[in-house]
Amino acid sequence: MDSKQNLTRRNFLWTAIAATSIAAIAVDAQGKTTASRRRPNIVFILADDMGYGDTSVYGQKKFRTPHIDRLASEGLRFTQAYAGAPVCAPSRSVLMTGLNTGHTRVRDNFALAGGHVGHKGKEVIRRASLIEDDRTIADYLAKGGYATALMGKWHLDGYDPGAIPTRHGFQTFKGWLTQTGSTQGYFPEQRYHNETLIDLPENAGGKQGLYGTTIVTEDAVDFIKSHAAEPFFLYVAYDAPHSPYLAPDLGSYANEPWDEDEKTYASMIEHLDNGVGQILETLKASGLDDETIVFFASDNGPRSEPTPEQTKVINFFDSNGPLHGYKRDMYEGGIRDPLIARWPGHIPAAHTTDVPVFFPDFVPTALDLAGAAPQHSDGISLKPYLLHPNRKATDRFLYWEFYEPSFEQAVRWGQWKAVRHGRGGPLELYNLNTDPAETVDVASQHPEIVSRIEQHIRETHKASVEYPDPA
The missing domain is CATH 3.30.1120.10 (Arylsulfatase, C-terminal domain)
Known part of the structure; x- marks a missing residue:
């Protein structure tokens, strides 16, 4: 049944209020209010298990990330930015809802009670998922007139068939779900296009014809091209460099005197970085550079699982930089991550800030950028810091x-x-x-x-x- 037929009077009023609350206003880097042709596009690019030290601009010495570095050279780099949690699902729940892990629905990759029970391989697992009452930034922006899309990893469905991106504000979804094994991995045999499973014959029967990182990039590029005439929110959620360490080639690192896993890890990040470059070039070619704010971040610290093999790779690259801890740790290495924001003509280029920020800040920031009414969250709008990088930090608590x-x-x-x-x-x-x-x-x-x-x-x-x- 069409979801429009199910609109309650409360949801109708909520939709109307959200839609009429958005004003087409822009503020430039000098603080002057000017008329804008339209509200800014918002692109949020999320890496998976990328450490604080896994990009050149944050200190990586053994491999290069020129396109992510370009974001920093043309925008603002945060040196004390924090993910929502030390693992994937709760970090994304915080990012999407604006609520910290003391309040958000999904607080771990697993649930202690409630939720839904399913299987990960032969293991029986209970997972939490977003429920109907949970609101995401995609809900707010879609009901305010934005085209909304998620390409890649959702990880908030658990084992609930109703907890999928298209039921939580994303009008377009191309990616994979926790509850559908055939859509997972770097060479998936199937992929969701909204709520329909699409076969990928290039990867059927164990073939490795289409690489997940490349698929996400191509879907993101196609979405930008097809929505250039309207304001959009595009959430690009890559799997890389989450384990298993797998790439279609070793790229620029094939001849390095490293172990195979180390070459592969570097190549995975190279493919991701190239994807960032393609997205930036598409925005430029579409005439959307100064109409679009691009964020880049990671969902938690490095080392997907605490195995000797993965620990060796992460330590070889010093992926957590000067910080202590890995993914699953509450120490800085588990939750402090890269965060870069670029918006030509609005965010001053080549700046850094040491203001402490965290994932709950994204919802109020995106709403503020869109000119939308604020919603309840545990964060603050970072718009003043984006436009004025020398602004001093607000005294507040960040909680996990x-x-x-x-x-x-x-x-x-x-x-x-x-x-x-x-x-x-x-x-x-x-x-x-x-x-x-x-x-x-x-x-x-x-x-x-x-x-x-x-x-x-x-x-x-x-x-x-x-x-x-x-x-």
């Missing part, structure tokens, strides 16, 4: 919680970073100004800071059906 393999929490407050292992465990406290690698716990020296952070944790964590507190 995580459940794998046991409950953990973390808080960033100014120069302070707190980490807790286990429910009710003592807080570790680090001064990131002097100890960015989190090597010296100074909690005993600053009881007043620990007490204030404890208060924020109590105020922020809310149990849910999927993540209940112990009885």
Whole structure:
């Protein structure tokens, strides 16, 4: 049944309000308000398990990322940006809903209760997923007149057939779902086009004809070309460089004196970087450069699984840079990631900022950029920082919680970073100004800071059906 036939009076009113609240206003880098031909396009490019040190512009020395570097040279690079969580699904839930992991629906790759039960291979798994009442940035922008699209990884469906991108604001979806094994991997045999499964004969029977990273790039490019005449929100969610380490070739690194996994990892990022370049060139060729703000980020720290083989690769490339920890860790290496924003003529080029920001900020930022009414979130609009990179940081708390393999929490407050292992465990406290690698716990020296952070944790964590507190 057409979803339009199911609009309740409440949803109709909500849609009307969202649509009429958007004004075609732009603010240039000097702060002058000017009439705009249209609202800006918003492109968010997300890498998967790419570490803080996995791009040249963030310090990578062994392989190159010229197109991501171009984003930074033509835009603003954040040096203290944080993902929504230390693993994939909750990080994306935070990005899409604007709610931190103390509030968002999906807080881990698995659920403690509720959700839906399914299979990952032979393993039985319970997963959380977005439900009908959850609103995403795609919902808000679509109902405000934007064309919305997701190319690639969703990871918020769990095993619920109704929790798919097209039911959460994305008018166009081309990619894969957690609940459909044939759509997964770097050479999938099938792929979703909206809610229809499409066969990929080039990859049938184990063939490796179409590479996932290339497919996502081509779909993104096609969408830009076909929607150049209207404002759009395009979410480009690559799988790379998530394990398994697999590429169609070794690219520029075939002759390096490295192990095969190391060559492959570098090539995976090269293919992703080339995809970023193609997207930028398509925007330019379509005359959309100064009409489009492009964000680039990663969903969490490096090392998809804590195996010796993957650890060797990540350590070889120093993928977490100067930071301590990997994916699944609440330390900086698990949650601090690259974030770059580029908008020619609006965001000053070749700037950096050390303002602490995190994924909940994307929803209010995108709404502010679109001129839309604000919605409830745990973030702030970064638009003032984008247009004025020298602006000083707002004093606020950033919060995370995580459940794998046991409950953990973390808080960033100014120069302070707190980490807790286990429910009710003592807080570790680090001064990131002097100890960015989190090597010296100074909690005993600053009881007043620990007490204030404890208060924020109590105020922020809310149990849910999927993540209940112990009885």
